[in-house]
Amino acid sequence: MKKNIINVIKFLIYLSIGGFLMWYVYRNYDMHQIQETLKTGVNYWWILLSMVAGLASHFSRTLRWQMLIEPIEKKTRLSNTFFAVMVGYFANLLIPRMGEISRCGVLSRYEKISVTRLIGTVVVERLIDVIMLFLCLLLVLAIQFNIVSDFLVKNTDLTKFSNIFTSVWTYAFIASLILLFRIFKKRFARTSPYMKLKGLWSKFAEGFFAVRNLKNKTLFIFHTLFIWCMYFLMIYVCFFGFEFTSQLSPLAGFAAFVLGSLGMVAPVQGGMGPWHFMVIATLQMYGVSQNEGAAFALVVWSALNAMIVITGIISLIFLPIINRKMA
Structure with a gap:
């Protein structure tokens, strides 16, 4: 009971911080113009396609996680692993950084495997994500150095x-x-x-170094690249859903994706506020007005997080059902 109360308090604190940041980012924009854009200026079929790309990335992450788990434990069931991943993303929307532990706990419960080893594999995943984000940032700087450097000077x-x-x-x-x-x-x-702690560290290290014992390292690399390609498409395909971004180049989409990802590092639900600021400011570098950029960020962020909420709730519902049938 005490733990639940603490989690509720954490959720309210993070939500309050995120809500304040959202207000701070949007406080000077013309909300009437943004509302008009949301009503008449969006082709939501492109937004739906973005959500499909997001699901594809999560499914690929599921397969990649299975590859890390198998050498140290066993091959987990695809359904349990995918649902655990989605519960993790959903938990991150409730309490930032809680998702990594949550998905390990869920999979450990239904697959009867060591949660400590699972945490080790997730740390490897997150380390790979940091490396990929760093490489993407370097690529953006190399391709469009003048534009991005001006942005960084003005906003940091x-x-x-x-x-x-x-x-x-x-x-x-x-x-x-x-x-x-x-x-x-x-x-x-x-x-x-x-x-x-020494015993726990030993199990954690097994999970962390599982990458050395992968059966198919080429496939692992493919999934890593595919995940980040889908992340990019989640943003870029949305450009075609708005008239004011439909003519922008893939390079602009890549810059919005990378700089927006930096905003996701902030410890608030789904990067609420910082992600919007980064995307709006990036679009401004390519001639999109503040109000138009604000509408774009609001639609894209809401759609992608709605997808996570829906699939997360579905996962929580179906996990006990499918495992009861398999018991």
Whole structure:
């Protein structure tokens, strides 16, 4: 009961932060013009196609996750794995960063496998995602350096960011952490909690290094590239649903996708607010007005998150049903 109350409080806090950021981003826009665009200026068939691309990426992620799990545990059922992935995305909309643990817990429950090993595999996935996002950002910078650099200069304080790495306090803090770790390491190593953590770490490491034992590394790479291609299409196909973005190039779509993805890093539900800001600002670089960009961001974000909510709820409903039949 206490845990549920804490989760509700967390949800309300994150929702309040996201709601405030949404208000802050949209506070100066012409909401009447945005409403008119939503009513008459959108071809929602393209938005539906974007949702299909999103589902395709999630299905591919499911297959890739199965490949990571199989060497350390067993081949999981496709239905359970896919539903677990979708429950994870749904949980992220409730409490940011909760989804990774949630999908591991769901799959562990229905497949009777180690949740700690599963967490290790998910950490590998997230590490690969970070690498892919970094590579995409480098590609955007290489292809459209002048446009993106102007955007970064206008919308970020690079001086404050660089000060973090040049400040003596940063290095003093890191040195202090290392010193404290060395002091307490030997004492802590003799305790019972340490032995338990050591066992958990061993299982986690098995999951983390499962990538070395993949049966088909080429297929794993294919799924990784396919997932990110679908992520790009989720944004780009929506360009054809609006008259003011229909003539923009795939490069513009790629820039909106990559810079928007940076907004997803913020600890709010579905990047609520920061994602909108990044996409709106990116579209402005290509001649789209603020109000038009705001309408685009609102429709695309709402549609893709509605898809996650719907599939997440369906997953929660069908997981116990299909596993009762298979028991």
